[in-house]
Amino acid sequence: AGESDHQPFERCVNFPVSVVLPAAGTGERTGLQTPKQFCSFLGRPLISYTIQAFERVSWIQSIVVVVLKENMALMTDIIQRFQHRKVRVVPGGSTRHRSICSGVLALGELEGEESHAAVQPKVVIIHDAVRPFVEADFLYKIAMAAKEQGAAGAIRPLVSTVIATTSEGYLDHSLDRAKYRASEMPQGFTYDVIYQAYQRCTESDFDFGTECLHLALQYCGVSAKLIEGPPTLWKVTYKRDLAAAESIIKETLSRSACVVTGASAQAVTLAGTLQKAARTWDMELNVIPDLKGDNGSYLLTEWNFILVSGSLPCLSEVEAILTDFKAANRAPLHPFVIVWVHLSSSDELSISRTMAEQVAIMDLASAAKLQNIFLYGIQIHQSKDAEHWERSVLRVTEITSALIRERSPALVGQLLQA
Amino acid sequence: AGESDHQPFERCVNFPVSVVLPAAGTGERTGLQTPKQFCSFLGRPLISYTIQAFERVSWIQSIVVVVLKENMALMTDIIQRFQHRKVRVVPGGSTRHRSICSGVLALGELEGEESHAAVQPKVVIIHDAVRPFVEADFLYKIAMAAKEQGAAGAIRPLVSTVIATTSEGYLDHSLDRAKYRASEMPQGFTYDVIYQAYQRCTESDFDFGTECLHLALQYCGVSAKLIEGPPTLWKVTYKRDLAAAESIIKETLSRSACVVTGASAQAVTLAGTLQKAARTWDMELNVIPDLKGDNGSYLLTEWNFILVSGSLPCLSEVEAILTDFKAANRAPLHPFVIVWVHLSSSDELSISRTMAEQVAIMDLASAAKLQNIFLYGIQIHQSKDAEHWERSVLRVTEITSALIRERSPALVGQLLQA
Ligand SMILES: [Mg+2]
Numbered sequence: 129a130g131e132s133d134h135q136p137f138e139r140c141v142n143f144p145v146s147v148v149l150p151a152a153g154t155g156e157r158t159g160l161q162t163p164k165q166f167c168s169f170l171g172r173p174l175i176s177y178t179i180q181a182f183e184r185v186s187w188i189q190s191i192v193v194v195v196l197k198e199n200m201a202l203m204t205d206i207i208q209r210f211q212h213r214k215v216r217v218v219p220g221g222s223t224r225h226r227s228i229c230s231g232v233l234a235l236g237e238l239e240g241e242e243s244h245a246a247v248q249p250k251v252v253i254i255h256d257a258v259r260p261f262v263e264a265d266f267l268y269k270i271a272m273a274a275k276e277q278g279a280a281g282a283i284r285p286l287v288s289t290v291i292a293t294t295s296e297g298y299l300d301h302s303l304d305r306a307k308y309r310a311s312e313m314p315q316g317f318t319y320d321v322i323y324q325a326y327q328r329c330t331e332s333d334f335d336f337g338t339e340c341l342h343l344a345l346q347y348c349g350v351s352a353k354l355i356e357g358p359p360t361l362w363k364v365t366y367k368r369d370l371a372a373a374e375s376i377i378k379e380t381l382s383r384s385a386c387v388v389t390g391a392s393a394q395a396v397t398l399a400g401t402l403q404k405a406a407r408t409w410d411m412e413l414n415v416i417p418d419l420k421g422d423n424g425s426y427l428l429t430e431w432n433f434i435l436v437s438g439s440l441p442c443l444s445e446v447e448a449i450l451t452d453f454k455a456a457n458r459a460p461l462h463p464f465v466i467v468w469v470h471l472s473s474s475d476e477l478s479i480s481r482t483m484a485e486q487v488a489i490m491d492l493a494s495a496a497k498l499q500n501i502f503l504y505g506i507q508i509h510q511s512k513d514a515e516h517w518e519r520s521v522l523r524v525t526e527i528t529s530a531l532i533r534e535r536s537p538a539l540v541g542q543l544l545q546a
Numbered sequence: 547a548g549e550s551d552h553q554p555f556e557r558c559v560n561f562p563v564s565v566v567l568p569a570a571g572t573g574e575r576t577g578l579q580t581p582k583q584f585c586s587f588l589g590r591p592l593i594s595y596t597i598q599a600f601e602r603v604s605w606i607q608s609i610v611v612v613v614l615k616e617n618m619a620l621m622t623d624i625i626q627r628f629q630h631r632k633v634r635v636v637p638g639g640s641t642r643h644r645s646i647c648s649g650v651l652a653l654g655e656l657e658g659e660e661s662h663a664a665v666q667p668k669v670v671i672i673h674d675a676v677r678p679f680v681e682a683d684f685l686y687k688i689a690m691a692a693k694e695q696g697a698a699g700a701i702r703p704l705v706s707t708v709i710a711t712t713s714e715g716y717l718d719h720s721l722d723r724a725k726y727r728a729s730e731m732p733q734g735f736t737y738d739v740i741y742q743a744y745q746r747c748t749e750s751d752f753d754f755g756t757e758c759l760h761l762a763l764q765y766c767g768v769s770a771k772l773i774e775g776p777p778t779l780w781k782v783t784y785k786r787d788l789a790a791a792e793s794i795i796k797e798t799l800s801r802s803a804c805v806v807t808g809a810s811a812q813a814v815t816l817a818g819t820l821q822k823a824a825r826t827w828d829m830e831l832n833v834i835p836d837l838k839g840d841n842g843s844y845l846l847t848e849w850n851f852i853l854v855s856g857s858l859p860c861l862s863e864v865e866a867i868l869t870d871f872k873a874a875n876r877a878p879l880h881p882f883v884i885v886w887v888h889l890s891s892s893d894e895l896s897i898s899r900t901m902a903e904q905v906a907i908m909d910l911a912s913a914a915k916l917q918n919i920f921l922y923g924i925q926i927h928q929s930k931d932a933e934h935w936e937r938s939v940l941r942v943t944e945i946t947s948a949l950i951r952e953r954s955p956a957l958v959g960q961l962l963q964a
């Protein structure tokens with residue numbers, strides 16, 4: 129139950145496919161020191177998301193990442209830290225084509241060398257490290273078309289008119305948008321086509337060219353099949369794209385949460401209200417009494433948790449779930465959220481904590497944060513005034529949604545009032 | 547003091563310039579119901595930001611916004627609500643060129659009609675409603691070049707290779723990226739050139755064309771001057787761009803805050819620490835004792851506020867500043883943030899509030915929210931343990947920065963613990 133990244137209808141190819149990810153760019157267009165592929169989103173570098181997108185596809189056998197020599201150690205560390213399998217790192221060339229060529233040659237060397245499992249691929253998919261949102265479906269289309277035609281590439285409609293300029297900086301002519309497309313990534317080639325293209329092309333191609341489809345046409349006579357891709361193929365290019373990527377990643381991580389109610393009838397009622405509200409936030413929300421038995425499998429998923437608790441002392445249930453996570457030996461790759469909703473009984477008319485209690489909550493949250501668990505609390509006070517109670521419940525749903533979506537590191541350990 | 551949107555070195559043109567903003571698009575590429583130009587960011591529609599970008603430029607005399615007939619009332623309401631001056635709304639045509647043409651004709655009708663102040667412009671700048679981050683500097687370049695050459699347009703380097711496709715969907719050829727550019731907005735034309743271009747062009751141009759520079763070339767023989775623009779000219783096109791735009795808007799609103807310390811020596815010390823930390827968040831932070839005299843002018847700026855207070859009862863100082871805002875008759879167009887940092891004296895060893903106090907804070911914050919003021923509290927407990935105190939101060943800086951940047955509506959009225 130509850131495996132959000134399971135893809136039930138994945139189509140398989142019946143020939144070996146490998147991937148080359150050129151990641152030797154310096155990314156000067158973001159205006160940042162760090163190249164985009166190494167920029168972190170919720171503690172994880174962009175390139176790790178891209179690798180994950182390929183690793184999730186069962187029929188992709190291996191991935192070669194090409195980086196600058198000086199980034200070899202950094203990349204190797206990322207692969208270990210985020211537990212990537214199927215990945216090899218090779219040093220890149222000084223231009224895009226030299227880097228891709230290094231990757232293609234590395235795939236050829238696989239045969240009979242370190243691993244008998246990996247064979248020389250029939251099809252090579254080339255993708256950019258900075259396009260992390262590529263989907264399995266589209267990779268399938270590219271792989272199949274590449275096998276059939278020798279070459280295939282993603283295209284998108286042009287967003288702007290393309291114009292030719294005179295050497296003095298004036299308009300020469302504008303192109304009819306309907307006849308042209310933007311060439312995007314991924315592209316796919318049979319191994320033979322991409323290998324031959326790089327064998328035959330010139331030094332000038334290596335130095336100034338950027339388009340693999342062009343080499344396949346010019347040096348192998350292969351006219352690539354062009355396939356219209358979804359907007360998700362977009363490339364992280366400018367500083368603004370970093371915010372867009374972070375927002376997409378946060379949205380993905382906020383798709384599902386599991387409400388653990390315990391036995392309290394009031395907790396179950398509150399959970400039902402949360403579940404109704406969650407439909408409007410586009411979040412899947414499952415309600416369970418505890419994490420025992422089959423429900424223990426939630427501990428292994430990418431779901432967020434909402435613990436609704438009526439009991440005192442307040443912290444014991446939170447401590448218990450953190451212990452469960454430790455026991456499940458789960459090392460989450462992104463921060464996930466536990467919102468602890470504490471139902472105060474109606475005779476607790478004041479909000480009173482000692483400094484020691486406050487410090488205990490904060491310490492627990494700080495320790496959890498090191499394990500990539502962001503813990504926040506919400507206290508809701510029972511009220512016999514129906515209107516007051518409804519307003520408080522509405523606030524619980526709003527705060528819960530905001531905490532899960534915004535995932536703010538500065539606010540962990542806070543006990544908010546509903 | 548402290549007017550963050552003052553542009554001290556604005557260059558002026560000495561001829562009348564008006565603007566046409568076509569905003570009749572339906573924005574199907576975002577996948578949203580609302581056309582992008584009417585999507586709200588922090589409660590304010592995108593088109594209002596774009597209009598503001600032009601209104602801030604002193605030498606722009608008038609702006610014509612062209613919208614679908616069914617959006618006339620909506621647009622008129624936006625203009626009133628966000629207090630735009632210089633703006634007229636006209637109903638648009640069924641295509642981009644028909645809309646721009648309606649705008650140009652409306653500018654011609656200005657003369658001698660409703661207002662003697664507005665004269666027929668020498669230069670017309672055409673811009674997209676969904677490119678809100680255009681800067682005065684660049685508008686100046688376009689206006690000057692348009693006056694001199696008859697037409698001028700923004701260009702950007704191509705992000706992707708452009709390819710020509712065969713009718714069967716295969717690669718025909720790829721264009722040499724170095725020889726082509728993306729045509730962007732704004733574009734500028736002398737009134738005569740754009741007026742004649744639309745008089746002479748065909749129905750087919752009106753129906754299927756999109757490029758004004760092309761019409762100027764074909765029908766007036768004017769070859770536009772092309773000027774490389776900054777990445778900020780980018781167009782909000784896809785759903786991901788909404789997140790990018792929101793992030794840029796939030797960053798702009800988080801550039802400056804004013805720390806009000808009162809007379810307490812401890813508050814002044816804490817303010818100094820905040821000021822040091824703010825340098826690493828890229829925020830300008832001014833420290834002042836109160837908002838009296840000259841400092842009252844801060845109430846009229848787009849600054850955020852951090853109130854550091856040691857006194858009890860806790861809320862009186864917050865109430866006082868809210869009253870000051872009301873007295874200053876300021877209607878902020880975006881939510882701005884007041885973070886109230888309460889220094890608890892060392893003998894308050896417990897965090898104790900009655901429900902009534904809690905409700906009072908929340909009610910105050912809810913009322914302020916209706917005025918576009920987001921109020922959050924942070925409580926810091928004095929400690930004789932130097933290490934503990936330092937950790938708390940660090941937490942105050944982290945939480946303050948997060949609250950100002952994230953500006954979460956769900957968390958207003960919360961009293962966080964440092
Ligand atoms: Mg290419």
Ligand SMILES: [Mg+2]
Nearest residue numbers: 756757758759
């Ligand atoms: Mg145009």
